[in-house]
Amino acid sequence: MEAVVPLRTTFTATATAASTARPRLSFQPLAKNFAFSRLIPAGISMTDRARSSLQCPPVRVQQDGSAVVSEDTISEEDALKIKEWEVERLQDEIAASQGIRIRRRPPTRPPLHYVGPFEFQVENEGNTPCNILEEIIWYKDKEVLQMKERTPLSALKKAISSAPPTRDFLGALRRSYSRTGLPGLIAEVKKASPSRGLLREDFNPVKIAKAYEKGGAACLSVLTDEKYFQGSFENLEAIRNAGVECPLLCKEFVVDAWQIYYARIKGADAILLIAAVLPDIDIMYMTKICKLLGLTALVEVHDEREMDRVLGIDGIELIGINNRDLGTFKVDISNTKNLLEGERGKRIHEEGIIVVGESGLFTPADVAYVQEAGVKAVLVGESLVKQMDPAKGISELFGKDIS
Numbered sequence: 001m002e003a004v005v006p007l008r009t010t011f012t013a014t015a016t017a018a019s020t021a022r023p024r025l026s027f028q029p030l031a032k033n034f035a036f037s038r039l040i041p042a043g044i045s046m047t048d049r050a051r052s053s054l055q056c057p058p059v060r061v062q063q064d065g066s067a068v069v070s071e072d073t074i075s076e077e078d079a080l081k082i083k084e085w086e087v088e089r090l091q092d093e094i095a096a097s098q099g100i101r102i103r104r105r106p107p108t109r110p111p112l113h114y115v116g117p118f119e120f121q122v123e124n125e126g127n128t129p130c131n132i133l134e135e136i137i138w139y140k141d142k143e144v145l146q147m148k149e150r151t152p153l154s155a156l157k158k159a160i161s162s163a164p165p166t167r168d169f170l171g172a173l174r175r176s177y178s179r180t181g182l183p184g185l186i187a188e189v190k191k192a193s194p195s196r197g198l199l200r201e202d203f204n205p206v207k208i209a210k211a212y213e214k215g216g217a218a219c220l221s222v223l224t225d226e227k228y229f230q231g232s233f234e235n236l237e238a239i240r241n242a243g244v245e246c247p248l249l250c251k252e253f254v255v256d257a258w259q260i261y262y263a264r265i266k267g268a269d270a271i272l273l274i275a276a277v278l279p280d281i282d283i284m285y286m287t288k289i290c291k292l293l294g295l296t297a298l299v300e301v302h303d304e305r306e307m308d309r310v311l312g313i314d315g316i317e318l319i320g321i322n323n324r325d326l327g328t329f330k331v332d333i334s335n336t337k338n339l340l341e342g343e344r345g346k347r348i349h350e351e352g353i354i355v356v357g358e359s360g361l362f363t364p365a366d367v368a369y370v371q372e373a374g375v376k377a378v379l380v381g382e383s384l385v386k387q388m389d390p391a392k393g394i395s396e397l398f399g400k401d402i403s
């Protein structure tokens with residue numbers, strides 16, 4: 001006869017650094033003949049000092065001594081947790097299949113009642129971000145969750161219905177290019193960055209924005225990330241409300257469509273979407289939302305694979321090539337040239353996509369180099385923001401007055 005046995009089992013595994021032997025596992029099942037193999041997949045590997053515990057769910061012990069989870073004892077809440085966990089794993093798999101190394105959040109253990117196959121997760125293993133970009137994304141994910149709780153999407157949608165219209169970001173870049181014959185400038189209001197530290201002590205975002213506009217910038221980029229770039233949405237709002245007319249790019253790490261709505265009510269005309277972070281499906285969905293809200297999406301790529309992914313998505317109008325690897329901080333402006341060579345450049349030209357050369361541009365020779373490679377716009381932060389007079393910095397960057 002089968003019996004439903006409420007079984008809560010923990011197993012712990014410990015291994016010391018000195019020991020090369022297999023970790024010692026101790027099980028305390030409450031039922032005899034319990035087949036752990038049904039719940040714990042093969043190939044569990046333990047690292048030194050690994051220590052973990054797995055809570056087993058209520059199981060039905062069968063006549064042959066094996067056990068199956070008795071599904072009807074799983075609460076709706078637990079079932080939902082399992083589904084969420086499964087969806088997250090699937091998302092990770094899809095992202096990885098597209099070459100995305102950045103995980104949206106730290107890997108977690110499976111929920112209590114999960115009995116499907118899973119890679120066993122030893123506590124803290126894999127819970128360290130693989131690079132600075134992943135660290136930022138993990139933090140952003142939590143931050144956005146809290147922000148969403150404070151201001152739900154419904155409230156944002158309501159505010160948007162009475163917000164002033166957005167400005168034409170792409171149009172401003174095109175006009176600037178035909179007016180000056182030089183790449184349209186997106187000048188960045190950036191106080192600090194994880195790679196360069198504090199760029200300017202006496203940082204007055206509105207003053208800098210006004211100087212950029214006076215100096216001939218076509219558009220502005222405003223960092224809104226607080227923790228890593230010392231930016232803020234207050235800066236974006238203040239610049240918008242100070243009468244600056246240049247269209248504004250919200251420079252954020254977008255992980256959730258909610259942020260796009262939020263940027264819209266804070267005065268953005270465009271928003272950054274990073275292909276190293278977002279799988280194709282997110283880019284498709286988010287660019288559609290941008291269109292609905294009247295925002296321009298600047299889709300940022302760093303390598304050939306990301307460029308090819310983005311070129312495979314319909315309706316992309318503006319692509320940024322970042323010369324800085326956001327994982328390692330390495331800057332190389334030949335990246336812009338490499339990604340625009342051959343078939344890729346041809347396709348971009350045929351489809352009328354505007355390309356922005358981003359990061360590491362300091363001199364007229366740098367600007368000429370990326371223009372020669374095919375960009376019609378540049379995104380510049382450090383070399384301008386550090387100047388006493390950022391307007392003069394623009395003339396120096398282009399080798400002439402473009403105001």
Ligand SMILES: O=P(O)(O)OC[C@@H](O)[C@@H](O)c1c[nH]c2ccccc12
Binds near residue numbers: 188252300380382383
């Ligand atoms: O300061 P620089 O080297 O001129 O770079 C500006 C801009 O390209 C850079 O800030 C940037 C490009 N993509 C990003 C994504 C997130 C944060 C910042 C960035």
